[in-house]
Amino acid sequence: MAQGGGGGGEIAAKHGKLSSSSAGAGDEDRLSALPDDVLVLILLGLGSTAGAARTSVLSRRWRHLWAFLPDLRFYHAPDGHRIRKVLLVPDPPPPLRWISVTAEDSSPDSLGAWLLEAARRLSGYLICDNIVPRMDEEAEEEGQAGERGAVQLPCFENAAGIYLKLGFLGLALPFSGTFARLIQLRLHCVRFHGPCELGGVVSSQRCPCLQKLSVRDSCGVDKLTIHSKSLLRLNLWCLKGLRQLTVVAPALNGLKLFGCFTENQPIADISTPQLVSLEWMDSYDPGSVQLGDLGQLQRLTTDFFLVYWEHGSRENHGILKLLQQFRFIHILNITLAYLQDIDIFPYSMEDITMLPHTTFLIMDIMNNGHGFGPSSFHMLRLCTDIRRLSLNTLRGLESSCQSGCNCEQPTNWKTEKLLLNRLEEVKITGLKGADHEVVFLERLFSWATVLKKMKITFDDSVSKRQARELLQTLASFSKPETVMEFYMYHDGDKKSKYLLTPEDKEL
Numbered sequence: 001m002a003q004g005g006g007g008g009g010e011i012a013a014k015h016g017k018l019s020s021s022s023a024g025a026g027d028e029d030r031l032s033a034l035p036d037d038v039l040v041l042i043l044l045g046l047g048s049t050a051g052a053a054r055t056s057v058l059s060r061r062w063r064h065l066w067a068f069l070p071d072l073r074f075y076h077a078p079d080g081h082r083i084r085k086v087l088l089v090p091d092p093p094p095p096l097r098w099i100s101v102t103a104e105d106s107s108p109d110s111l112g113a114w115l116l117e118a119a120r121r122l123s124g125y126l127i128c129d130n131i132v133p134r135m136d137e138e139a140e141e142e143g144q145a146g147e148r149g150a151v152q153l154p155c156f157e158n159a160a161g162i163y164l165k166l167g168f169l170g171l172a173l174p175f176s177g178t179f180a181r182l183i184q185l186r187l188h189c190v191r192f193h194g195p196c197e198l199g200g201v202v203s204s205q206r207c208p209c210l211q212k213l214s215v216r217d218s219c220g221v222d223k224l225t226i227h228s229k230s231l232l233r234l235n236l237w238c239l240k241g242l243r244q245l246t247v248v249a250p251a252l253n254g255l256k257l258f259g260c261f262t263e264n265q266p267i268a269d270i271s272t273p274q275l276v277s278l279e280w281m282d283s284y285d286p287g288s289v290q291l292g293d294l295g296q297l298q299r300l301t302t303d304f305f306l307v308y309w310e311h312g313s314r315e316n317h318g319i320l321k322l323l324q325q326f327r328f329i330h331i332l333n334i335t336l337a338y339l340q341d342i343d344i345f346p347y348s349m350e351d352i353t354m355l356p357h358t359t360f361l362i363m364d365i366m367n368n369g370h371g372f373g374p375s376s377f378h379m380l381r382l383c384t385d386i387r388r389l390s391l392n393t394l395r396g397l398e399s400s401c402q403s404g405c406n407c408e409q410p411t412n413w414k415t416e417k418l419l420l421n422r423l424e425e426v427k428i429t430g431l432k433g434a435d436h437e438v439v440f441l442e443r444l445f446s447w448a449t450v451l452k453k454m455k456i457t458f459d460d461s462v463s464k465r466q467a468r469e470l471l472q473t474l475a476s477f478s479k480p481e482t483v484m485e486f487y488m489y490h491d492g493d494k495k496s497k498y499l500l501t502p503e504d505k506e507l
Contacts, residue, residue, distance in 0.1 A: 083101065094121075095123040102129045107149070111130065119159070130165060187216075188216045192220030203225075216237040223246075224245050256281075259282060272294070306345075307347070308346065308347060308348060308406065309345050319334075331358065332362065333362040359388065362392070364392045369434075386420065388426075438470075438473060442477050452483065457489075488500060
């Protein structure tokens with residue numbers, strides 16, 4: 001969530017000077033002589049409300065200034081009743097654009113103590129993260145966290161955004177009131193408690209401006225019905241126990257569903273005519289899932305397809321049925337997953353007999369050390385009109401794949417002709433330099449006859465020496481007209497990366 005507008009100057013202007021002109025005037029230092037709005041900005045730079053409050057020891061001039069800050073941030077928060085006291089002063093209290101509370105295994109009583117006052121003053125964003133020790137699955141199943149009671153959520157009439165991560169504490173939603181200005185709502189690791197339904201709270205009648213809704217790693221919702229005219233993005237991730245989903249959202253452009261129907265038959269009725277991106281990474285059955293008119297859909301992301309698995313299995317069958325619902329998808333994103341032990345299962349890629357016509361194919365490959373040439377070749381053979389290809393090898397368990405492993409079958413992909421005469425751009429991420437990867441890329445260069453650009457990012461385990469050897473090998477496959485870029489991750493930094501320059505290549 002982004003912070004709301006406004007600043008220290010607005011707060012100071014509303015409340016005037018906080019100390020009289022005569023109080024300690026003879027002893028004022030130059031810093032304390034600065035205007036209130038400048039001092040407020042200095043206090044904001046301290047990063048926490050506790051740090052700002054400690055400035056009261058400097059002089060009487062600073063004593064109550066911290067209470068007028070537009071942002072309140074509590075790290076390793078004390079008892080919630082103490083936070084409530086902070087929110088109660090001064091009088092009349094200025095509006096708050098930001099309240100951030102990080103607590104450690106707080107009780108519902110402690111968290112609920114300050115929420116009502118927060119609702120009264122907040123005009124911006126609320127973040128509450130209750131950090132708890134990791135619960136094992138058995139404890140979670142027994143609902144031990146839920147037995148601690150529930151946090152009563154008041155109605156935040158003026159808040160623009162709310163993010164609650166409660167460590168699987170119960171959450172009771174308000175029966176009445178309107179979240180009139182709420183744009184973003186994120187509820188993570190909560191147990192919905194009580195008769196008030198989530199769908200009724202987030203629908204247009206009570207959240208008329210809601211644009212982004214995310215519910216993740218939570219439980220307690222059996223049926224979720226959302227009717228919203230304003231909703232643009234909906235993310236439901238591991239909503240355990242969900243049995244039925246209804247979404248009527250004429251403006252929605254992004255829907256993500258992941259692992260919500262793992263225990264139950266998926267029952268869904270989706271009416272989202274403006275949907276542009278659909279990430280359906282969940283069970284799918286065309287007999288019980290109605291997707292409605294998706295004529296504007298441009299991007300489709302499916303669940304994991306198991307490359308070696310039983311033919312006709314529920315896991316793969318749902319993905320195949322979902323793909324059959326679409327004739328054209330601009331961006332198609334499919335994950336090919338390999339189990340560590342593949343010898344006991346048949347090769348299942350041949351179950352994919354058709355794919356929607358697409359111009360941009362994204363393949364996320366979780367191969368666990370196995371060769372992915374045959375499965376990737378099968379996908380490309382069904383998408384010969386693609387203009388862009390992105391292949392991402394995901395981190396997984398590195399299996400002890402030996403010579404003669406089933407992943408090398410079938411072998412026809414190494415010799416069979418394939419013409420990708422529209423493919424202009426290829427992006428490879430997570431290249432480790434394994435022999436099977438090099439062989440696949442050599443074949444890819446021969447298939448892509450008009451390739452203009454290839455961008456390769458090496459896995460963070462690849463050293464600069466290995467990278468130089470690989471790029472020399474790959475450059476020998478490429479055509480002169482193909483621009484090739486190679487990227488590496490910074491040492492000790494697994495996120496930021498840099499472009500290998502000619503100087504780097506010669507080191």
